[in-house]
Amino acid sequence: MGIKLTDKAIKEINKIIEEQELDKNNTSLRVGIRGGGCSGWQFLLDLTEVKRDNDEVFKYGNIQVVCDPKSYIYLDGTTIDFKDELMGRGFTFDVPQSTGKCGCG
16 A cells, blocks of 8 residues: 655645755655653654665655654544645645544644
């Protein structure tokens, strides 16, 4: 399955890479999770030039997504989108394996 990016997410990631003047050929989106947050998990997104030998790697156009194996167990099949709406803007995670939702949206 992998970790998927929507077209809106790809567009926003490219915009951030350009605004931060990062090397678009050497920058990856690192995706992960760690314990915490009201649902028990906190999602992590970071732009990085560091790739580890055991990372899962996915390519969407010029965007490379990397994820450590422990996070990938929970994030396999996840779709990352970007929302820009009246009530806020930011990246969203649709995790099909999730059994519950956070009360704060």
